[in-house]
Amino acid sequence: MKLAVLTVTENGVKIADRIKGQLKDEVEIFEPPKAEDQKPWLMELVKDVFQKYDAMVFVSAVGIAVRALAPHLKDKTVDPAVVVVDDGGSYSISLVSGHIGGANDLARKVADAVGAMPVITTATDIAGKPAIDLFMKDLGLKTTDIAALKRVSSGILRGESACIFADIGLGRWGDRAKASYSVRPLSQLKKYSKYYDHIVVVVEDKPVETVKKALVLKTRRVFAGVGFKKEITPEKIKQAIRGSLAKEGLHAHNLKGIASIDIKSEEEALFKAAEHFNVGVSLYPAVELDEVAPSRSDFVMDKVGAGGVCEPAAILASKGGALIAPKTVYGKVTVALAEEE
Template sequence: MGNRIAIYALTERGAKVARKLAALISADSYVLDRYATKNDIPFTSLKDIVADKFTEYGSHVFVTASGIAVRMIAPFLKSKAEDPAVVVVDQEGEFAVSLVSGHLGGANELARLIADKIGATPVITTATDCAGVPSMDLLARDQGLIIGDIGLIKHINAAILDGEQIPVYDPDGFLDLSGFSEYFYGVETVTGLDSCSCGIVVDWRRHDLSKKVLSLYPRCLSLGVGCRRGVPADEILELVRSVVAENKISFESIFCMGSIDAKSDESGMLEAAEILGLDLKFFSAVELNEIEVINPSGMVMKHMGVGGVCEAAAMKLADVKEIFVPKTKSTRVTVAIAKVASR
């Protein structure tokens, strides 16, 4: 399916709303077979089609009663960090109700978009939106930060709603809070959060924090890896994990892994990236030779035609000219880490 939004309709009037919406917001319209036209995807059981499609789409719109939508999606809900957006629209097209995953999933935005497109009233019930104050999960998402413990979000948002100012430790300035000074204030050290009712740390480093402090991880580190032919994934992972641990790095802050294209068929390299959950990008020798590395290798130059693989690949990914964690090597693997420029 090319679209990320699925719309479901059970009645003839609902089908008309679904088709109109599908055209306006680039969605797939699933319509009960007796009311389906050539532009719809027909189904015979809403329960079965939702079960089949729930994880396939990023957003779901039910042109049904809210109760029907709730019963259909209930078995598949996991958490606010994973659930897709769910919006309910009545068959008259008068209301667009944000039902599930209002912030991280984007249901609030989708409800407003639908309302704007068909002249409906958006119904948003998340507390921060109703109160007109910032939501921490939305701020983190919009600025590309990874949320550590999603369960702490409700405590941060509750404190904001109660009128508290939240202390934030953000040494590299990855969280832009300009315009929100009445809700947040900066602290110089992590220990400055110890006496506070709650707090936020925005950092690529691993910290020992109290349970009341929320960690947000900037995606700012790139991983460069080199290896000899036939090295298994376990050997690559062992060195990567060792380097990450020694430098007190949070894995959540690593956004990509890179190497030379001569290794693009290395099963160990491919498997290691998959286990780490990282996209793997390969560069040609010409591209890597554009980067000046601090630890060149004559052996690598002889066999690969480049001065170095791991440092150059890491810097290429981060688009920087200095390495952050220089090459570390085991018997058959090399690893380096680069860091994107701070704000």
């Protein structure tokens, strides 16, 4: 997680240093300016930071954070996680994007780092019920039907019945989901949907004929662009891709393809890694990679004739999708992830 810590006082800087020292995330601290004539600095800073970081921690009063954030808030599915820590370091408050953005978890981590009390106000946490939006985050799912998401979430809080119809594995969510919801395979959707107040359908690659008022969750489609040295083992490539997915909170079922440069067409390790994930391999010539490379390396250009490999390969494989994980080095393997829209 790329985390920005914004402070407004000298004591806040000390708290920010403790947060940075304890968290394993990539943390950048923004201190208040020294000059007294730069009072509006926070509003301009938040405008810039809001789009560039996965999460923000304000070491300030809640009111200051709210006023600075208000012009930029859109929706909990896209807003970054926001946590507020008071200037005395007593409370760590989850303010925005508690579940999907991860603010609730971040509030707990920050509380541990500074010795504060975490403050979580999301209704499902208070009621002790597993939230659908947290289920989405943990399993790499998304939806465009926010109205249905709110309807199902509200119904669960009222004690109404819900069933999740899915063919993907629920992993560690299995027991938690079954405690509050029924869980059935997709093949039983038409037969059993009438017995529940709310229906949640998880769709992977193939279109599914759903039922009226169902909340449809789609698995996020992610493509891994890879670069690697000769004589690499399949296990090294697999480990690098798994590490990159895990870093973004994604799973093997989110991976829909692996991509690289066409000079790797004889590298058996690449194809064995793809076979392990049950996905295909896309290879692109240097000239195509060079056209979409978001960042450039003279070293890579000299070696292969393109300014980059893993980042542009991921972008091309995802049909021009957004780069969600930039080039990251895992030993002799580099990985970048792009998500298809």
